[in-house]
Amino acid sequence: xxxxxxxxxxxxxxxxxxxxxxxxxxxxxxxxxxxxxxxxxxxxxxxxxxxxxxxxxxxxxxxxxxxxxxxxxxxxxxxxxxxxxxxxxxxxxxxxxxxxxxxxxxxxxxxxxxxxxxxxxxxxxxxxxxxxxxxxxxxxxxxxxxxxxxxxxxxxxxxxxxxxxxxxxxxxxx
Amino acid sequence: xxxxxxxxxxxxxxxxxxxxxxxxxxxxxxxxxxxxxxxxxxxxxxxxxxxxxxxxxxxxxxxxxxxxxxxxxxxxxxxxxxxxxxxxxxxxxxxxxxxxxxxxxxxxxxxxxxxxxxxxxxxxxxxxxxxxxxxxxxxxxxxxxxxxxxxxxxxxxxxxxxxxxxxxxxxxxxxxxxxxxxxxxxxxxxxxxxxxxxxxxxxxxxxxxxxxxxxxxxxxxxxxxxxxxxxxxxxxxxxxxxxxxxxxxxxxxxxxxxxxxxxxxxxxxxxxxxxxxxxxxxxxxxxxxxxxxxxxxxxxxxxxxxxxxxxxx
Numbered sequence: 001x002x003x004x005x006x007x008x009x010x011x012x013x014x015x016x017x018x019x020x021x022x023x024x025x026x027x028x029x030x031x032x033x034x035x036x037x038x039x040x041x042x043x044x045x046x047x048x049x050x051x052x053x054x055x056x057x058x059x060x061x062x063x064x065x066x067x068x069x070x071x072x073x074x075x076x077x078x079x080x081x082x083x084x085x086x087x088x089x090x091x092x093x094x095x096x097x098x099x100x101x102x103x104x105x106x107x108x109x110x111x112x113x114x115x116x117x118x119x120x121x122x123x124x125x126x127x128x129x130x131x132x133x134x135x136x137x138x139x140x141x142x143x144x145x146x147x148x149x150x151x152x153x154x155x156x157x158x159x160x161x162x163x164x165x166x167x168x169x170x171x172x173x174x
Numbered sequence: 175x176x177x178x179x180x181x182x183x184x185x186x187x188x189x190x191x192x193x194x195x196x197x198x199x200x201x202x203x204x205x206x207x208x209x210x211x212x213x214x215x216x217x218x219x220x221x222x223x224x225x226x227x228x229x230x231x232x233x234x235x236x237x238x239x240x241x242x243x244x245x246x247x248x249x250x251x252x253x254x255x256x257x258x259x260x261x262x263x264x265x266x267x268x269x270x271x272x273x274x275x276x277x278x279x280x281x282x283x284x285x286x287x288x289x290x291x292x293x294x295x296x297x298x299x300x301x302x303x304x305x306x307x308x309x310x311x312x313x314x315x316x317x318x319x320x321x322x323x324x325x326x327x328x329x330x331x332x333x334x335x336x337x338x339x340x341x342x343x344x345x346x347x348x349x350x351x352x353x354x355x356x357x358x359x360x361x362x363x364x365x366x367x368x369x370x371x372x373x374x375x376x377x378x379x380x381x382x383x384x385x386x387x388x389x390x391x392x393x394x395x396x397x398x399x400x401x402x403x404x405x406x407x408x409x410x411x412x413x414x415x416x417x418x419x420x421x422x423x424x425x426x427x428x429x430x431x432x433x434x435x436x437x438x439x440x441x442x443x444x445x446x447x448x449x450x451x452x453x454x455x456x457x458x459x460x461x462x463x464x465x466x467x468x469x470x471x472x473x474x475x476x477x478x479x480x481x482x483x484x485x486x487x
Contacts, residue, residue: 069202069211069212069240070211074212074480075484075485077485078485079175079483081191081194081195082194082195082198084198085198119207119209120205120207121206
């Protein structure tokens with residue numbers, strides 16, 4: 001049985017709070033780029049960028065960062081489809097990059113993302129925002145901004161649905 | 175997908191997936207740092223029993239861009255010229271730890287034989303076998319067509335409704351065969367234009383139309399005209415009367431290029447015989463995708479190497 005842990009209003013509130021935390025952590029610095037990790041991180045990145053621009057009017061760039069070719073399990077798993085990487089034309093050098101994903105689990109996706117960023121440029125700061133942190137890290141990685149800490153068992157599945165992809169906003173665990 | 179031997183083996187979903195990954199690799203090729211760590215520690219053996227410059231260099235560039243190690247073996251200057259058998263050569267490569275074998279051979283069917291022989295556990299990629307197939311060329315061609323014809327909306331799409339004319343020595347062309355199978359899978363309609371002597375005998379089973387002159391094929395208002403290289407060695411074999419006659423009936427001349435609609439493209443897999451199958455000014459025109467094809471070739475081969483890599487399900 002799937003149990004709903006975040007409803008649409010919960011997700012909206014969590015993202016709004018993260019938006020405020022990001023603005024606060026910027027302390028007036030400019031050059032903010034939200035890089036979403038496909039698939040659902042891309043849409044969360046767009047939402048966060050809008051929220052931040054509303055809180056404090058500023059230039060906020062949004063892009064996507066595909067980490068598929070940087071994963072450490074390419075030889076062990078069946079082939080994953082790649083997704084486009086789309087970085088603002090001005091690049092990421094000297095910016096604050098906020099990586100965005102839907103679920104933080106082993107930390108391996110973030111590790112791959114940090115490698116991918118290194119190949120694209122040298123931001124001043126890289127931070128990580130995630131809608132759900134379900135624990136069970138396999139690497140020394142943590143998120144800077146978390147929508148919801150969700151203790152989970154290893155055999156449970158955390159399912160994030162977003163309107164843009166799935167037609168509805170909801171996080172459930174089964 | 176463990177090997178890539180023939181475009182006939184690709185489902186539509188697999189083919190489109192390869193084109194989409196090719197698009198992502200094109201983006202990587204445009205970065206300052208062009209290398210991905212994906213195949214670190216893996217070895218790609220380029221085994222070329224037949225001459226090739228661009229295909230070999232393209233596979234090398236693709237393997238290096240994915241951080242693989244590359245060893246290249248050509249028939250000249252290797253034990254093959256001392257009479258070593260194919261099996262012994264491949265088992266030597268296997269023993270040296272080749273994870274991928276990119277194979278070109280003058281005989282049709284060699285790549286399939288190697289893939290099914292049990293001589294090697296490596297992934298086998300057919301880089302051209304006789305007059306049979308050249309699947310990575312077809313993938314880079316299909317990708318080039320899709321990018322030019324559909325632009326930004328190309329992702330996830332096939333080539334449905336595209337009207338493609340392939341002109342030249344179809345009978346002896348592995349490029350034509352691989353293209354026809356792939357284009358059929360992707361939903362394009364293909365017309366082959368060639369003198370009767372250069373059309374394959376079983377062409378009625380290919381699912382294509384045929385024209386005996388290029389002008390007749392161009393009446394169909396194609397989106398793509400793919401010219402094939404006339405192999406000089408065929409010239410003396412009586413397949414057609416003379417170079418000038420070939421050029422007159424089947425060459426992509428400036429006049430014929432002017433007949434095409436604005437968006438139509440002219441392709442050539444290279445190396446070109448300028449003035450024979452394609453006029454120099456057509457090859458250098460905005461319609462021509464010749465250098466784009468070379469550029470896309472590296473990305474397409476990266477996509478193939480990557481796609482073969484995962485655990486087989």
